[in-house]
Amino acid sequence: TDFGMYAYPKMIVADARDGMEYPMLTLDGGRAPDYYDLIAHEIGHNWFFGMVGSNETYRALLDEGFTQFLTAWSYEKIKGPEKVRWQYKSDYAERFRDPEVVRMGEAYNGYIYPAASEDETVIDCHSDHFNGALRHGGGYGQVYSKTATMLYNLQYTLGDSLFLAAMKNYFNQWKFCHPYVEDFRNSVIQFTHVDLNWFFDEWLTTSQTIDYKIGCIQKGDSADTYEITFKRKGRMQMPIDFTVDANDGKKYNYHIPNTWFVKETDAQVLPRWIGWDNVRKKYTATVVVPNGISDVRIDTSYRLADVNLLNNSKKTPVTLGFDSKIYNPPSWKTYRMLARPDLWYNSYDGIKVGIYLGGNYMNGFHQFDLYAHFNTGAFQTQLPVTAEINKFDQFSVALNYRTPTNKLIRNSAISFSGKHFDGLNAASTAFEIWDRKMKNKFWVQYKMMYRQDVSDLTYLIHSEEWQSDKFNNTITFGYEHPYQYMKGRGIGNINMQLRSSSIGSDYDYQYFALNVINKNDLGLININTRTFFQIGTGDNWADESMLYAAGANPEAMMENKYTRSAGLMPSSWGGYGADINHFHAGGGLGLRGYAGYQLPNLDWYGDVRAIYKGTTGYAFNMEVEFQELFRFVGRKLPTLNSIFGITTYAFGDIGAITF
Numbered sequence: 001t002d003f004g005m006y007a008y009p010k011m012i013v014a015d016a017r018d019g020m021e022y023p024m025l026t027l028d029g030g031r032a033p034d035y036y037d038l039i040a041h042e043i044g045h046n047w048f049f050g051m052v053g054s055n056e057t058y059r060a061l062l063d064e065g066f067t068q069f070l071t072a073w074s075y076e077k078i079k080g081p082e083k084v085r086w087q088y089k090s091d092y093a094e095r096f097r098d099p100e101v102v103r104m105g106e107a108y109n110g111y112i113y114p115a116a117s118e119d120e121t122v123i124d125c126h127s128d129h130f131n132g133a134l135r136h137g138g139g140y141g142q143v144y145s146k147t148a149t150m151l152y153n154l155q156y157t158l159g160d161s162l163f164l165a166a167m168k169n170y171f172n173q174w175k176f177c178h179p180y181v182e183d184f185r186n187s188v189i190q191f192t193h194v195d196l197n198w199f200f201d202e203w204l205t206t207s208q209t210i211d212y213k214i215g216c217i218q219k220g221d222s223a224d225t226y227e228i229t230f231k232r233k234g235r236m237q238m239p240i241d242f243t244v245d246a247n248d249g250k251k252y253n254y255h256i257p258n259t260w261f262v263k264e265t266d267a268q269v270l271p272r273w274i275g276w277d278n279v280r281k282k283y284t285a286t287v288v289v290p291n292g293i294s295d296v297r298i299d300t301s302y303r304l305a306d307v308n309l310l311n312n313s314k315k316t317p318v319t320l321g322f323d324s325k326i327y328n329p330p331s332w333k334t335y336r337m338l339a340r341p342d343l344w345y346n347s348y349d350g351i352k353v354g355i356y357l358g359g360n361y362m363n364g365f366h367q368f369d370l371y372a373h374f375n376t377g378a379f380q381t382q383l384p385v386t387a388e389i390n391k392f393d394q395f396s397v398a399l400n401y402r403t404p405t406n407k408l409i410r411n412s413a414i415s416f417s418g419k420h421f422d423g424l425n426a427a428s429t430a431f432e433i434w435d436r437k438m439k440n441k442f443w444v445q446y447k448m449m450y451r452q453d454v455s456d457l458t459y460l461i462h463s464e465e466w467q468s469d470k471f472n473n474t475i476t477f478g479y480e481h482p483y484q485y486m487k488g489r490g491i492g493n494i495n496m497q498l499r500s501s502s503i504g505s506d507y508d509y510q511y512f513a514l515n516v517i518n519k520n521d522l523g524l525i526n527i528n529t530r531t532f533f534q535i536g537t538g539d540n541w542a543d544e545s546m547l548y549a550a551g552a553n554p555e556a557m558m559e560n561k562y563t564r565s566a567g568l569m570p571s572s573w574g575g576y577g578a579d580i581n582h583f584h585a586g587g588g589l590g591l592r593g594y595a596g597y598q599l600p601n602l603d604w605y606g607d608v609r610a611i612y613k614g615t616t617g618y619a620f621n622m623e624v625e626f627q628e629l630f631r632f633v634g635r636k637l638p639t640l641n642s643i644f645g646i647t648t649y650a651f652g653d654i655g656a657i658t659f
């Protein structure tokens with residue numbers, strides 16, 4: 001009854017596959033409690049298009065968007081603000097599982113991340129404009145989430161009672177009629193007598209976003225007076241509700257109108273902030289707060305769809321929790337940091353005792369991973385007789401950071417990393433950019449690697465394939481193109497790299513490499529192929545960066561925790577000699593039958609050369625997976641199968657290498 005009474009004589013909710021809506025009939029698949037939102041959505045369609053007859057093809061926001069808003073609204077009314085979910089069997093999983101807020105899951109999450117990524121969508125357009133809208137792609141998902149978020153922001157702007165009255169009036173005015181977007185706008189404006197053209201223009205016809213920031217807070221001229229500066233970093237304007245937390249625990253609520261209209265509120269109303277886009281981007285509020293200010297927070301109701309809540313308060317909202325490895329929805333309200341103890345081992349450092357600390361905002365912004373270990377030297381094994389057993393690194397540290405730079409260039413990101421780990425000192429910085437359809441990525445990276453002395457080589461599985469006290473600095477230009485074919489049953493990736501030694505390097509080499517991978521799902525069998533080609537030049541190559549015939553080079557092996565040092569993989573498995581060995585790491589030419597073999601060959605002068613590594617080569621690798629033929633093993637031994645995944649395949653490799 002919040003938006004209008006149901007006018008049909010009955011409602012049938014059928015247990016059927018997926019979800020679909022018709023007047024008086026909905027098809028709803030699944031089981032409780034997972035399908036609660038699906039049922040709410042499909043039944044909600046009987047209001048928005050079933051009674052208010054909007055045209056989904058022409059303007060889907062009036063159909064799917066309004067219904068998505070009803071989904072969140074009705075779910076909260078019936079079940080409360082948190083989603084009802086099935087329970088994990090594991091007490092551990094339940095302990096570290098965060099509650100999922102209905103409004104976030106049904107509306108805001110789908111809108112905020114694309115908006116913060118500058119991938120915002122204009123929703124007042126024909127459905128054909130969303131690139132076919134297949135699987136809600138091409139921005140069509142914003143028809144649901146952005147519209148639902150817009151209606152919550154309309155509630156925030158008008159106030160609760162006026163918003164509900166306006167929505168009910170719209171429903172009754174256009175029930176069993178066929179409205180367009182202009183009709184909805186006019187209905188709300190005429191009923192409320194509030195000029196909301198600025199609101200609807202911003203939300204419906206632009207891709208602008210909301211981003212307000214708390215600026216400086218300073219003492220005023222009189223006693224207990226403070227001046228709080230607000231900054232509008234986004235291009236959208238909105239009225240501002242904010243709360244001041246005093247040092248004595250009291251809270252003071254304020255409202256800053258952005259037009260002549262002032263909503264019904266218990267907050268103290270401050271002078272208007274009239275400004276938009278680049279006009280009047282700053283505003284200073286003067287408030288009286290006895291005992292001083294502890295914090296200032298914009299919109300504690302979390303309805304204002306600000307794309308960055310980290311700057312919406314005086315104190316940056318940060319949470320620190322245990323890294324349980326249990327999935328939780330991304331956090332819009334806080335910067336989430338997770339920590340856990342970290343234990344590792346290699347043959348030179350012995351047992352490594354440390355901590356992992358990671359953080360991100362909304363699972364995509366300002367992501368970092370920090371590993372810090374104290375190396376005990378306990379239980380050193382498999383060391384060469386010449387090794388200085390006490391010269392291992394006392395501490396190991398690795399830091400990685402990445403964040404989008406969409407405000408600079410859309411679909412771009414910057415990253416850097418640094419490490420003092422397993423005898424390697426390394427640092428890199430990179431910039432990447434995707435095209436608008438996210439099908440082509442271009443990137444550039446500068447990288448530095450250095451091992452100080454021979455004791456740093458003791459860590460390696462292939463200890464003779466790296467030189468100490470030499471800088472290996474490179475710059476790489478790359479291109480990547482993921483693609484699909486066979487109606488999604490085939491996936492592929494093209495990767496090209498152009499690399500050269502760079503400033504400060506002790507080496508001089510260059511190469512171009514092409515790597516094409518295809519994976520084909522043919523039902524009971526899968527066929528995977530890899531085509532690789534590299535051409536290299538230069539007269540002073542770094543051994544660790546050369547092209548290896550049997551697998552990855554030592555540089556690539558440093559990116560894998562299991563292969564970056566001897567320990568879990570015995571050093572006796574490494575090295576190259578007159579016979580094959582037991583160790584293979586994927587990469588290089590991938591000629592797996594030659595793992596550890598020196599590949600002796602005659603050169604132009606008749607001398608025997610070991611060509612297990614070189615500068616130029618090509619290869620074709622093929623795998624035929626047939627583990628689907630052994631699915632009965634998983635059914636017979638489900639517990640064992642869940643712990644140990646078994647993959648069965650036959651492979652063949654062919655290639656050539658030059659030096």
